[in-house]
Amino acid sequence: MRLSWSSASIPDSHGDVERAVIGGTICMIPCPAKAIVLIDGEHYPDVVTGALRSLASSYLVVGAVFLGGTEKIKGSDLEKEAEKLYGIPVLFGREPEAALGEGIRRWTPDCIVDLSDEPVLGYQQRFRLVSHALAANVAYLGSDFHFNPPRLERVAQAPSLSIIGTAKRVGKTALSGYVARRLQESLAGSPGQGVVVVAMGRGGPSVPEVVDGLDHALSSEELLEWSRQGRHAASDHFEDAALSRVTTIGCRRCGGGLAGQPFVSNVVEGVRLANGLAPAMLILEGSGASIPPVYTDARLCVAGANQPLDYVVGYLGLYRLLVSDAVVLAMAEEPLASRDKVKDLIDRMQRERPDMPVVPVVFRPRPLDDIQGRVVAFFCTAPGVQLPVLRRHLEEVHGCRVVLVSGNLADRRLLRKDLEAPQMDRVDTVLTEIKAAAVDVVVEEAACRDLPVVFVDNDPQEVPPGKVGDLNQVVADLAGLARERYRG
The missing domain is CATH 3.40.50.300 (P-loop containing nucleotide triphosphate hydrolases)
Structure with a gap:
């Protein structure tokens, strides 16, 4: 995704901070930000080191995680030669997520800068790395994307x-x-x-x-x-x-x-x-x-x-x-x-x-009142394929007779059609979840028909x-x- 950035430097207790307005969200990143870079062997080392130099004005690069690929690497023992090749400490690992996690624990970065690409790092693997970085409260960015960990305010004064x-x-x-x-x-x-x-x-x-x-x-x-x-x-x-x-x-x-x-x-x-x-x-x-x-x-x-x-x-x-x-x-x-x-x-x-x-x-479904012997219409948001199961449960466990079941609480047009069905003339009690149009459509219609309404909860069962x-x-x-x- 292409982002539109507007930035300015403002004072902060940690020094200058770059404020980026991204789609209305303010992202606070220390400047220079302490960063881990993700690199691979599909890029020639001098290309990577050139990129690192270009990052120097905005980022303090404290280390790298090598994600794989050796096509552009000439040496036979990359792990020994990596720091000399790239000029920074480099972590290796069979699992990129584990290596990234180790880098985050070791270097406590503000952000991850992704300098890798296909074929070493594809869409699915990249999202895995993003997830692990955000879970560690570390931002993750690349050439045309920037993910920030959700900002969670510490305001609760109880467990x-x-x-x-x-x-x-x-x-x-x-x-x-x-x-x-x-x-x-x-x-x-x-x-x-x-x-x-x-x-x-x-x-x-x-x-x-x-x-x-x-x-x-x-x-x-x-x-x-x-x-x-x-x-x-x-x-x-x-x-x-x-x-x-x-x-x-x-x-x-x-x-x-x-x-x-x-x-x-x-x-x-x-x-x-x-x-x-x-x-x-x-x-x-x-x-x-x-x-x-x-x-x-x-x-x-x-x-x-x-x-x-x-x-x-x-x-x-x-x-x-x-x-x-x-x-x-x-x-x-x-x-x-x-x-x-x-x-x-x-x-x-x-x-x-x-x-x-x-x-x-x-x-x-669990009605909040006794509906034994009632003739009911039941309104919910369940998928259509599940409605027969819910009907059977209400009849077998709660002893009512269900003459109409609708899963259209979230679709007012279809819901109103259901309420106009001839089965409604046989109903003596309306059952409904409290969701979507339950009150302004279903309860309103029940009031017009002078029918009692029984609310229904949904109990989890292992x-x-x-x-x-x-x-x-x-x-x-x-x-x-x-x-x-x-x-x-």
């Missing part, structure tokens, strides 16, 4: 856990609600607010707002009233408050970078608001593949087994894995994902992070090769880790 995702609709909000309930139960009787969830979304409020789900259950009538006032009453913070009975703070964000940095957000202000509630634990909820721009003590990543493999363990999905402490692999069932694909994903994630627990789960209890253990471990890191 904190963020829940991030590799995409939209992978179950972050359902997991966030589940985690909030488990932790709220464990904190029962403790002083203070207990758990506070800070959620950011593309429909969040312009000023962070508190929604109290702790004192009473939010009703469909309340959400509808807020919707009629012009608020997005199906935003994640309303969903969390209504379904999990915790205090939530709603925030907004616009845009999302490849590494998850929102272009604009008010999440920092939201966390400051949360601090005033004296929470025992803060949960920060990501939006889509965007990461809350606030430092948290622990991090849970939610990935979808239905996603392409490279979206999870390649590109900058790998970055999200590298900076997380545990993974929930959602939608780990056919026809969304085969058993072989689920196993392959788990294997590949654990190759990247052997120490990290991965819990495969599926989601099943599936093989996981086992029952794995998720609760991960939640407890993450909470303990967050407290330990916060104290220490």
Whole structure:
């Protein structure tokens, strides 16, 4: 990608700093920046040393990582001759990521400057190196690209856990609600607010707002009233408050970078608001593949087994894995994902992070009220291939009769057509998730028909090769880790 740069020097405690405005994002790089260069043997050494001289005005090159290739290298023992050839210390390694990691630990650079190219360094390998650099909080740049680690503000004044995702609709909000309930139960009787969830979304409020789900259950009538006032009453913070009975703070964000940095957000202000509630634990909820721009003590990543493999363990999905402490692999069932694909994903994630627990789960609808014997219409955002499974679960486990099921909450045109279906005349209860057009379309229509609305949560259930209890253990471990890191 070609970037438009505007730069100026400003004073900083570390000396001059180059400020680059990239698509509205301000990137702070010390000038001269301490840099590691990536080099290869497809370039003649004198070409590389010439490039190093050209970098000298902006970068203090402290070392190099040799990525491979020997076509342009004349000597027989490159590792012995490398420092003499290039004039700087050079690291070698079978695995470029390991060599880069060693270089970062040894030289603590501000950035990585990529002087390599095809055929030694292709697209996939380059994204792997970018992910590892960003995970070490080091910028990565080349001739026409520049990746910065997301800027995370340290503002939380309580132990904190963020829940991030590799995409939209992978179950972050359902997991966030589940985690909030488990932790709220464990904190029962403790002083203070207990758990506070800070959620950011593309429909969040312009000023962070508190929604109290702790004192009473939010009703469909309340959400509808807020919707009629012009608020997005199906935003994640309303969903969390209504379904999990915790205090939530709603925030907004616009845009999302490849590494998850929102272009604009008010999440920092939201966390400051949360601090005033004296929470025992803060949960920060990501939006889509965007990461809350606030430092948290622990991090849970939610990935979808239905996603392409490279979206999870390649590109900058790998970055999200590298900076997380545990993974929930959602939608780990056919026809969304085969058993072989689920196993392959788990294997590949654990190759990247052997120490990290991965819990495969599926989601099943759980109405908040008793619907035994009811004739219902169910509205959700699930993929079409999953709707028969959800219908069967509602009928077999909750004892209702489902005459209409729609996965079109995120498509208002199709949703309105579903609401006009003749089956709606037989319905005595409307079931809906709190997402997308749930309130302003579905609850509004239910009110017009004088039908009661029952909100539906999505409970995670472990599936093989996981086992029952794995998720609760991960939640407890993450909470303990967050407290330990916060104290220490």
